[in-house]
Amino acid sequence: MSSLVIGMAKNKFLLNKIEQDFAPYKKILTTLGKSNPRIVVLGADLGNSTEIDEFKNRFPERFFNIGTAEANEINIAVGLAIEGEIPFVHSFGVFITRRVYEQICIQVAMQNINVKLVGTIPGLTSRLGPTHQAIDDLALMRTLPNMTVIDPADATEISQAIPLIAEHQGPVYIRMMRREVPKIFDSKKYQFQIGKAVQIQEGKDIAIITSGIMLNQALTATLKLEKKGIFPTLLHISTIKPIDKPAILKLAKKVKTIITIENHLITGSLGSTIAEIIAEKGFDITLVRMGLQNEFATPGTPDYLFKKYKLTDDNIVDKVISALKKLNNDKLKIKN
Amino acid sequence: MAKSVIELKKIARKIRVLIIKMLTEAGSGHPGGSLSIADIITALYFEIMNHDPKNPKWPQRDRFILSKGHCVPAQYAALALCGYFDEELLMTLRKFNSPLQGHPDMTRTTGLEISSGSLGQGLSVGCGMAIAGKYDQKDYRVYVAMGDGEIQEGQVWEAAMSAAHYKLDNLCAFIDYNKLQIDGKVEDIMNVSPLQSKWTAFGWNVLEIDGNNMEEILNACYKAKNTKDNPTVIIAHTTKGKGVSFMEGVVGFHGVAPTKEECEKALKELQEEVI
Ligand SMILES: Cc1ncc(C[n+]2csc(CCOP(=O)(O)OP(=O)(O)O)c2C)c(N)n1
Numbered sequence A: 001m002s003s004l005v006i007g008m009a010k011n012k013f014l015l016n017k018i019e020q021d022f023a024p025y026k027k028i029l030t031t032l033g034k035s036n037p038r039i040v041v042l043g044a045d046l047g048n049s050t051e052i053d054e055f056k057n058r059f060p061e062r063f064f065n066i067g068t069a070e071a072n073e074i075n076i077a078v079g080l081a082i083e084g085e086i087p088f089v090h091s092f093g094v095f096i097t098r099r100v101y102e103q104i105c106i107q108v109a110m111q112n113i114n115v116k117l118v119g120t121i122p123g124l125t126s127r128l129g130p131t132h133q134a135i136d137d138l139a140l141m142r143t144l145p146n147m148t149v150i151d152p153a154d155a156t157e158i159s160q161a162i163p164l165i166a167e168h169q170g171p172v173y174i175r176m177m178r179r180e181v182p183k184i185f186d187s188k189k190y191q192f193q194i195g196k197a198v199q200i201q202e203g204k205d206i207a208i209i210t211s212g213i214m215l216n217q218a219l220t221a222t223l224k225l226e227k228k229g230i231f232p233t234l235l236h237i238s239t240i241k242p243i244d245k246p247a248i249l250k251l252a253k254k255v256k257t258i259i260t261i262e263n264h265l266i267t268g269s270l271g272s273t274i275a276e277i278i279a280e281k282g283f284d285i286t287l288v289r290m291g292l293q294n295e296f297a298t299p300g301t302p303d304y305l306f307k308k309y310k311l312t313d314d315n316i317v318d319k320v321i322s323a324l325k326k327l328n329n330d331k332l333k334i335k336n
Numbered sequence B: 001m002a003k004s005v006i007e008l009k010k011i012a013r014k015i016r017v018l019i020i021k022m023l024t025e026a027g028s029g030h031p032g033g034s035l036s037i038a039d040i041i042t043a044l045y046f047e048i049m050n051h052d053p054k055n056p057k058w059p060q061r062d063r064f065i066l067s068k069g070h071c072v073p074a075q076y077a078a079l080a081l082c083g084y085f086d087e088e089l090l091m092t093l094r095k096f097n098s099p100l101q102g103h104p105d106m107t108r109t110t111g112l113e114i115s116s117g118s119l120g121q122g123l124s125v126g127c128g129m130a131i132a133g134k135y136d137q138k139d140y141r142v143y144v145a146m147g148d149g150e151i152q153e154g155q156v157w158e159a160a161m162s163a164a165h166y167k168l169d170n171l172c173a174f175i176d177y178n179k180l181q182i183d184g185k186v187e188d189i190m191n192v193s194p195l196q197s198k199w200t201a202f203g204w205n206v207l208e209i210d211g212n213n214m215e216e217i218l219n220a221c222y223k224a225k226n227t228k229d230n231p232t233v234i235i236a237h238t239t240k241g242k243g244v245s246f247m248e249g250v251v252g253f254h255g256v257a258p259t260k261e262e263c264e265k266a267l268k269e270l271q272e273e274v275i
């Protein structure tokens, strides 16, 4: 991840510079455990990898390693939740969604049970190949009634979201980053809220909408664009569901092109939700969806994969410029 | 052509050497479970299974499914030594665009029967192949290797039930009983024992062996071949990290590659091993 100076201190929510925070989830989960004895934690033989080991050491009586048995893990959590505990249930994003979809659908979502699903290593950040790349997790969870779906951008959002998720009555799926996590939002000035988008820059004609870690690349892209005298609107949406419709409608009234950027397939999550909203309201807007197109990704490192699937800051710059050119019938002159 | 036990042991050692080299070169991967399963994989590819590296899709070939897909470096090494592909390819493990990725991908690698990496699914696929063999009156056998942590997945037991139900005596499963999974000892995380009586109750012919002992592996495979009506499970007591003293029984070497220094130490040990 780049540690490029954002230089966007003009936006009050952002830090001046992207920082790194080590294992924010591990810390907040332990803090939450201290203040709320109802929090129980379940793992599936991925303790360290999902950063629940510290909770286990602090609260062994409310920690359960179910082993390599995710379906059992989900339904044990259901039992715990019915009895009034607040289970946080862990595995990699692929296993905690795809593998146990019906258990989640019927026992969690359909009954609106208070189970919190935490899926580690989102999308192309996984180095373990396609069996371990959660590229459809948001789509799967979004399609379930009652489910709240969160794709946080950074360490600040993670630390702020977890206590809110614990308070929230009902099932939640959150994607989780581990180890070195970028910190973009200033935790003193920004407050994450479930269901609220945040506008980072107000521009015209073109809007970029990001979810999850793609905010990082979008910020460096807007910096590069700024140097060329181009100012797109930048809206960040970390709650995929329920999505902040008012914020999207407000934006849609002002722009002609929307570019969505997600660390996910372009189907079923951010891009699709925006498409549905603008189509249903009859907006005359061109939508460009950046993300994994209709394909499974290859194995690789995150850097390699984000390049390969055209999700870098430069790819965003290119998309914005070509959208602008289209709007201006190719007559636009752009500074280098 | 039958190989002597000594020859097989030497091949197993060669496979271990290659595992260490590949993982060190890749800088990531799973040494522990690859080393524990190395003898079983050697016995299958170099003695027990009918297969033809020149004709990988030969319809009569015996099938091998590595359900615990994270240990595929052991299988890659065996495939290379058999001649399915060049040995040099092994050093491209986990590199961009290499056919040899961290988890088995049947669409990329010659000689793999299925893709895996998500645990607990291989035995079901093996059942399907064994049923097809019976239906098509082909006399190939199907071998499936699973981890002892892996068998915590409920699907394994659904498959176990099916195999007995369909009397799949052409199916033989191995449990690489190395007593460790990612988070620690299997018995502490989610105890799977007693295995013998569980599999017996599920209708399987159960054999229990030292899974790092070549003679015992071979004998068990012959017994399995001669068993009629029931599928056979070979509960193979093994040592995770087998052959490299500082990896043996060490949970930390589940998914961490050796460093350069560790690699040298490991290779030295393996080369000095008396066979
Ligand atoms: C469905 C699924 N859940 C979790 C994982 C993550 N995982 C990879 S290896 C492993 C432990 C497996 O232990 P075991 O089967 O004993 O393997 P071995 O000791 O032979 O390496 C786990 C949990 C996975 N690959 N698939």
Ligand SMILES: [Mg+2]
Pocket: B033, B147, B148, B149, B176, B177, B178, B179, B180, B181
């Ligand atoms: Mg094991």
